[in-house]
Amino acid sequence: MIPPEQRAVRLREVQNLKMARSAHAYVRGSTARFYEWLDAGPVDVPEGPPIWICGDCHLGNLGPLADRKGRVAVQIRDLDQTVIGNPAHDLIRLGLSLASAARGSDLPGVVTARILEHLTAGYESALAGDFDRVAEQQLRPKSIGALLDRSVRRRWRHLAVERLETVQPMMPLGKTFWALTDEERSALSAMLEDAELHALLASLQSRGADEPITVVDAAYWMKGCSSLGRLRYAAMLRIGTGKHASLCLVDVKEAVTAAAPRGAEATMPDDDAVRVVTGARALSPNLGQRMVAGQMLGRPVVLRELMPQDLKLEVERLTQNQAVALAEYLASVVGKAHGRQMDRTTRSAWRDELQRARTARLDAPGWLWSGVVDLLGIHERAYLEHCRTYALSLAAA
Numbered sequence: 055m056i057p058p059e060q061r062a063v064r065l066r067e068v069q070n071l072k073m074a075r076s077a078h079a080y081v082r083g084s085t086a087r088f089y090e091w092l093d094a095g096p097v098d099v100p101e102g103p104p105i106w107i108c109g110d111c112h113l114g115n116l117g118p119l120a121d122r123k124g125r126v127a128v129q130i131r132d133l134d135q136t137v138i139g140n141p142a143h144d145l146i147r148l149g150l151s152l153a154s155a156a157r158g159s160d161l162p163g164v165v166t167a168r169i170l171e172h173l174t175a176g177y178e179s180a181l182a183g184d185f186d187r188v189a190e191q192q193l194r195p196k197s198i199g200a201l202l203d204r205s206v207r208r209r210w211r212h213l214a215v216e217r218l219e220t221v222q223p224m225m226p227l228g229k230t231f232w233a234l235t236d237e238e239r240s241a242l243s244a245m246l247e248d249a250e251l252h253a254l255l256a257s258l259q260s261r262g263a264d265e266p267i268t269v270v271d272a273a274y275w276m277k278g279c280s281s282l283g284r285l286r287y288a289a290m291l292r293i294g295t296g297k298h299a300s301l302c303l304v305d306v307k308e309a310v311t312a313a314a315p316r317g318a319e320a321t322m323p324d325d326d327a328v329r330v331v332t333g334a335r336a337l338s339p340n341l342g343q344r345m346v347a348g349q350m351l352g353r354p355v356v357l358r359e360l361m362p363q364d365l366k367l368e369v370e371r372l373t374q375n376q377a378v379a380l381a382e383y384l385a386s387v388v389g390k391a392h393g394r395q396m397d398r399t400t401r402s403a404w405r406d407e408l409q410r411a412r413t414a415r416l417d418a419p420g421w422l423w424s425g426v427v428d429l430l431g432i433h434e435r436a437y438l439e440h441c442r443t444y445a446l447s448l449a450a451a
Contacts, residue, residue: 056232056274065276073437074444078113078154078369080437085110085135086313088147091432093315097425100411102141102404105395106336108388109135109314111144112151113369116384118205119340120363122258126205128198128387129338131366135312136333138320141392141404142421148388149173149426152381154433159372168374169381170418170426174408176382180389181396181405193386195379201365208362213303217360223290223301225273231288232274238351242272242289242306245350251357254346258302258359261293268292270301277305284308285353303360308353327354337391 056064073083081088092099108115108130115132152173153166176193179185185193194202214221218231225231234242246252246267253263272289285308292299309326316322323329327347335342344359372380393401411419 058235058238058274061232061274061276068276070440070444070447074441076158077434077437078151078158080440081151081154081433082112082114084433084436087436088150088429089143089313089315091429092143092146092425095425095428095432097421097428099140099142099146099421099425100407100419102407103396103400104138104317104320105141105392106136106333107139107141107144107314107392108133108147108337109137109139109143109312111147111388113148113155113384114151114366116387117367118202118363118365119338120205120361121340122260122343124206124361124363125340126202126363127340128202128384129340130388130391131338131341131364133330133334133337133341134307134309135314136330136337137312137314137316138322139314139316143314144388144392145173145177145385145422146425146429148384149381149422150429150433152377152384153426153430155369155372156377157430159377161372161374161377165374165377166426166430167416167418167423168378170422171416172378172382173385174418174422176385177389177392178405178408180386181393181401183393183401185386185390190386193379193383195376195383197376197380198367198383201367205363205365208365210301210362213360213362217288217303223270223292225271225288225290227273230276232276234272234274234287238274238287239269239272241351242287243269245348245355246291248348251346251348255291255302255304255357256293258293258344258346261300265294275305284310285350285355305358305360306348306350307356307358308350309347309356325354327356330356336395 073080115130117131118126119129120126149170152169156165211221220226227233255267256263256265270290270292272287275286275288287306289304289306291302291304293302309330323332331345331347334345346357348355348357408419411421413420416423
């Protein structure tokens with residue numbers, strides 16, 4: 055068992071390795087610095103209508119998500135940073151991620167301009183209400199279509215093998231899952247005894263509030279860079295009894311203060327777990343309906359039911375056509391998530407603001423182009439410094 059006080063060291067090593075693999079990976083792992091750099095930059099970002107935004111809108115945070123009944127749609131997957139804030143921040147973050155992926159694919163610089171133009175077009179079309187089911191299918195790139203086809207075919211065994219490397223209802227301790235302390239195990243069980251939380255968890259499996267919930271197995275989950283310094287667990291729950299019981303794999307993740315800036319007059323929940331769940335229900339209904347807020351070891355945590363259909367969009371290499379098609383489609387997904395929170399007048403005014411900011415030489419807002427280009431340069435320098443520091447640490451080990 056890795057003692058809790060040693061987990062941070064191991065997690066930091068994994069985080070540094072992941073962020074050193076590519077500039078695109080570094081962009082994904084530097085959310086807090088993104089807002090520091092954006093705040094310090096010369097770009098005059100317009101104030102869009104205050105709505106729930108993702109706050110960390112990069113490529114890896116979009117993908118297929120199932121609702122409670124297994125119906126799948128591409129939505130925002132990770133809402134840790136969600137706040138009531140400026141929707142322009144999500145556009146810049148997504149633009150930066152796409153531009154970084156294009157650079158990693160050795161695409162010429164002119165592609166970045168086309169990416170931002172198509173990103174703007176897709177986002178505006180969604181604000182105009184032109185991203186219904188038919189339009190979504192027409193705009194959907196082949197890579198997204200293939201991912202959705204794979205998603206809807208997945209069943210519990212696929213999730214179990216992918217996450218647990220076994221179809222048995224257990225947490226295989228080792229590289230990914232670490233043993234819990236007695237205190238953690240007791241705290242997890244105690245949290246599930248809360249009547250309100252118990253009822254919400256039972257409802258995930260369409261069960262009654264009085265159905266018994268048993269922790270079959272649980273472990274600390276070393277998952278991604280976001281686990282660093284946080285509570286993060288995977289729990290296998292049995293809901294119900296006898297032959298009518300069902301298993302439910304739950305991700306338990308500590309909710310911390312968001313790095314994304316909130317609107318000056320925004321009123322949001324004080325509890326960070328409630329903030330995350332509220333933002334998820336506004337932006338990603340498929341995911342939000344499978345999340346509940348709780349408290350464990352005196353800290354706010356979000357419990358999320360994992361579904362076999364949930365998949366991450368992984369981008370390795372892009373062609374020029376793939377890059378621009380992906381930009382337009384994903385921006386439409388984000389635009390739909392933003393637009394559903396606005397009335398018609400607000401959507402129209404925000405769309406007009408985006409169109410006014412275009413330049414004669416670029417069919418995208420000038421602030422979006424300047425912001426992405428400036429941040430690309432800053433991130434590239436920071437990435438190289440990170441790699442140098444990481445190499446020196448390995449040499450000294």
